Amino acid sequence: MAAMILIICFGVYSYQNYKKELIEKEEKQLLTMAETIGVSLVNTIELELDSIDLYFTALESDEQAAADSFVTVAADTYRENKGSLYDAVACFDGEGKLIFQQGSMDVDDQRIPESYHAVITGKKIQTDGWYQMFVSKRVAWKKKQYTVVFAMNLNDIYQRIVEPVRIGDGGYSVVKDRNQAIIMHHAKDQIGMDAYEGRSKRYPQLDLTNLYNWVWRQQNEPEGYDMIHSYVWDDPELSPVQRIVAYTTIELPGEKWIVNSTLPFEELQGPLQLMLVRLCGMCIVLIGMLSAFFTLMARNILRAENQKKEIAYLKEINKGMELLRHKEEEIQHYQRVQSIGEMSSHIAHEFNNYLTPVMVYGELLEHDQSISPENQNMVREIVKSANQAANLSRKLLDFSRADSPAALTTINLTQEIREAAKVICQLAPRNISVQVELPREDCQVWGRSGMVEHILMNLCNNAFHAMEQGGGTLTIRLADSTGPNREGSWFCLTVRDTGCGISKDAMGQIFEPFYTTKRSGKGTGLGLSVIHNIMTVVGGEIRVESEVGSGTCFFLYFPAQQVQAVDAETKQTARRKKGKQRIVIVDDDQAMLDSVGALFRSAGYQVECYDHPAVVISKIQNKKDYCDILLTDYAMPSMNGMELAELIRKLNPGIFLLLMSGQEDARFEWYLKNRIIDDFILKTEIKACIMKQLQTDYKTDRRTEDGHKYSEKDTDGTTGSRE
Numbered sequence: 120m121a122a123m124i125l126i127i128c129f130g131v132y133s134y135q136n137y138k139k140e141l142i143e144k145e146e147k148q149l150l151t152m153a154e155t156i157g158v159s160l161v162n163t164i165e166l167e168l169d170s171i172d173l174y175f176t177a178l179e180s181d182e183q184a185a186a187d188s189f190v191t192v193a194a195d196t197y198r199e200n201k202g203s204l205y206d207a208v209a210c211f212d213g214e215g216k217l218i219f220q221q222g223s224m225d226v227d228d229q230r231i232p233e234s235y236h237a238v239i240t241g242k243k244i245q246t247d248g249w250y251q252m253f254v255s256k257r258v259a260w261k262k263k264q265y266t267v268v269f270a271m272n273l274n275d276i277y278q279r280i281v282e283p284v285r286i287g288d289g290g291y292s293v294v295k296d297r298n299q300a301i302i303m304h305h306a307k308d309q310i311g312m313d314a315y316e317g318r319s320k321r322y323p324q325l326d327l328t329n330l331y332n333w334v335w336r337q338q339n340e341p342e343g344y345d346m347i348h349s350y351v352w353d354d355p356e357l358s359p360v361q362r363i364v365a366y367t368t369i370e371l372p373g374e375k376w377i378v379n380s381t382l383p384f385e386e387l388q389g390p391l392q393l394m395l396v397r398l399c400g401m402c403i404v405l406i407g408m409l410s411a412f413f414t415l416m417a418r419n420i421l422r423a424e425n426q427k428k429e430i431a432y433l434k435e436i437n438k439g440m441e442l443l444r445h446k447e448e449e450i451q452h453y454q455r456v457q458s459i460g461e462m463s464s465h466i467a468h469e470f471n472n473y474l475t476p477v478m479v480y481g482e483l484l485e486h487d488q489s490i491s492p493e494n495q496n497m498v499r500e501i502v503k504s505a506n507q508a509a510n511l512s513r514k515l516l517d518f519s520r521a522d523s524p525a526a527l528t529t530i531n532l533t534q535e536i537r538e539a540a541k542v543i544c545q546l547a548p549r550n551i552s553v554q555v556e557l558p559r560e561d562c563q564v565w566g567r568s569g570m571v572e573h574i575l576m577n578l579c580n581n582a583f584h585a586m587e588q589g590g591g592t593l594t595i596r597l598a599d600s601t602g603p604n605r606e607g608s609w610f611c612l613t614v615r616d617t618g619c620g621i622s623k624d625a626m627g628q629i630f631e632p633f634y635t636t637k638r639s640g641k642g643t644g645l646g647l648s649v650i651h652n653i654m655t656v657v658g659g660e661i662r663v664e665s666e667v668g669s670g671t672c673f674f675l676y677f678p679a680q681q682v683q684a685v686d687a688e689t690k691q692t693a694r695r696k697k698g699k700q701r702i703v704i705v706d707d708d709q710a711m712l713d714s715v716g717a718l719f720r721s722a723g724y725q726v727e728c729y730d731h732p733a734v735v736i737s738k739i740q741n742k743k744d745y746c747d748i749l750l751t752d753y754a755m756p757s758m759n760g761m762e763l764a765e766l767i768r769k770l771n772p773g774i775f776l777l778l779m780s781g782q783e784d785a786r787f788e789w790y791l792k793n794r795i796i797d798d799f800i801l802k803t804e805i806k807a808c809i810m811k812q813l814q815t816d817y818k819t820d821r822r823t824e825d826g827h828k829y830s831e832k833d834t835d836g837t838t839g840s841r842e
Contacts, residue, residue: 127402137394141387142363146344149365152284153380154342156292157369159280160378164239164371167204167271168254171197171237175258175267190260191219194267198222206251206270213264224251224270232257232266239373242273242302244311249274250302252374277303281378290382297375299334306353325350325357333364337377342367346384360385432734439733439740440757478505529680532562532610535571536597542572543579543595550590551583557597562610564677565657565772574650578614578673581647585618585671592617600676608679615672621665629663650675658772678772700747701725705732705763706779707755715750715779715805724748732763736770743771753780761786764796779805 178193191210198208198221207222225243232238232255242252250273258265281292281303294303299314312318315334319327329347336343344365350357361384369376481502484490490498540555547553575595582593593616600611621629629647654661658678665671702724706712712728719726727746729735732755739745749767753760764776778787778799787799 145363149380150344153367153378157367157378161369168237190265195221203275206272209268211266248307287382287386292380295377435737436733439736530566532564539572539575552592554594563680582616610677612675617670620667702748703727703746704750706752739770748775750777
């Protein structure tokens with residue numbers, strides 16, 4: 120739009136500039152014409168005066184001519200030879216007495232020239248409406264003085280010099296004397312009239328302001344040009360007209376004339392209209408070109424934006440796929456650990472069965488007084504080894520139970536650490552100082568009773584072994600944290616020691632089961648692996664920093680949980696706002712996406728639909744609160760809905776996870792019970808559940824007093840969510 124306005128402004132400017140230049144050019148041409156006419160008038164009249172001088176000079180030298188009538192006869196002969204240039208001729212004696220006249224002229228006021236050169240001695244308008252200009256010549260003949268007066272017809276001069284000069288179709292030139300009296304004009308009734316005073320008297324109804332200013336310039340400046348408002352003087356209706364005018368002043372012997380050339384401005388309309396048409400054509404072409412250019416640019420920009428969106432979409436997919444790859448590695452590791460845990464559980468149970476008689480009989484033999492002291496020492500070693508084996512079996516059982524998400528509840532992390540720290544301070548060697556830094560307020564997280572003590576005992580035991588040679592300081596600290604690469608409220612438990620540190624080679628294996636850097640008999644390699652599994656189950660994360668010789672620091676991140684009472688009014692308000700929540704639907708079936716998305720939009724939800732789970736993972740990873748509800752299909756080619764739900768649960772535990780499937784599966788109840796999902800729904804029952812949800816209030820909240828979620832069967836047999 121701005122470009123079009125600029126083009127139009129450029130067109131208007133070009134037109135105005137062209138108009139101005141055209142007018143200036145025409146004014147200069149008119150001035151040139153006026154100057155040309157003026158030069159022709161001066162040359163013609165001066166040539167005629169010189170011709171009279173030469174004629175009578177030759178006459179004076181002719182001594183054989185008749186004495187009395189020769190001058191008059193010669194003057195009349197000269198007039199007749201000039202044709203229509205002279206209307207009359209008269210001859211006066213030395214006393215001013217008329218002695219001869221041929222033709223009509225008024226010579227009463229004729230003055231006698233003082234010199235013997237032909238001069239202009241005045242002019243008068245005749246009864247025919249044209250001016251006669253009188254040319255006088257003093258002649259000496261036979262010692263007598265005569266004055267010859269010729270009446271020059273100025274209409275003849277006009278017809279010879281002024282009128283033939285054509286100025287357009289309606290242009291013309293006029294001649295005025297020094298008093299602004301019109302002496303030559305194509306409109307005969309204007310001759311003899313004063314250019315301003317006479318016209319103002321004759322035409323009092325006309326506005327002659329421009330004409331007055333123009334006459335004033337002619338009286339005070341030798342030449343000039345301008346554009347004035349005038350009238351068509353030969354039109355009885357005196358039509359107004361805008362004229363381009365130019366004038367010049369000429370000097371004659373005894374006279375001063377003003378030559379004025381004029382052209383109606385309307386005669387320039389043709390070139391101006393042609394220029395206007397050309398400019399309009401150019402503007403249309405330019406606007407068309409700009410429109411085409413901007414259309415092409417808009418298409419390119421739109422194409423570039425679409426490409427950017429596609430690239431961003433592909434990047435999100437790649438990002439999500441990379442996360443999936445890491446997830447698959449974690450799953451494989453989890454499966455290995457789970458297999459080891461199951462195997463360890465069986466081994467521990469069987470091992471305990473075998474150890475039980477050994478420990479019982481060993482204790483009996485240890486207290487048997489009939490055995491020699493040497494044998495009692497051997498029995499004591501047998502019992503000691505059996506106790507160590509029993510301790511190992513208990514650790515194996517702990518390891519097998521560490522990956523179970525069941526029985527999670529809200530625990531006070533601050534209080535749990537405080538209780539565990541009392542035990543750790545009592546078990547710490549004398550050369551090791553234990554410092555505990557805890558916040559005053561309670562920190563609520565998901566977990567199990569005794570979980571924190573188990574974690575701290577393992578980490579602190581490793582720290583004691585790392586500082587057993589030279590002692591040091593063990594620091595246990597709990598504080599708020601944003602978490603690694605996450606948003607939201609988190610708590611960070613830090614366990615830092617000043618021991619020997621962990622080598623770079625061992626850093627990548629410390630969470631592997633049965634991997635240990637301790638010497639034989641000092642560790643089983645299960646402690647850090649159990650801690651890692653516990654943190655995974657509660658939705659947390661563990662990170663370690665270490666440098667050989669400078670100590671080790673473990674960072675354990677727990678997602679914060681808000682525990683508060685919700686009254687009936689608050690629940691009702693939440694139900695009213697339900698329609699404003701954002702829901703993300705993931706399904707590889709586009710038709711299913713469109714239909715389910717339409718259903719939820721009709722229910723008042725803000726809906727986003729995706730056909731690939733990697734995009735959703737990437738978006739939630741970038742923005743934790745990207746959605747409030749996630750509805751995912753169970754059967755998808757890249758990853759199933761349970762894997763997606765488990766990953767989203769770790770990224771943001773606050774998102775409500777709803778699993779959608781074409782058929783029921785017994786595993787869904789187990790997933791629901793262990794909080795991997797919040798609810799599941801059959802595809803065939805989606806519409807009925809949404810309509811029911813819009814028509815009725817929820818009978819009970821999904822989340823119970825301890826924070827668990829559940830679903831219940833309606834009386835009509837459909838599975839519905841309760842919130």
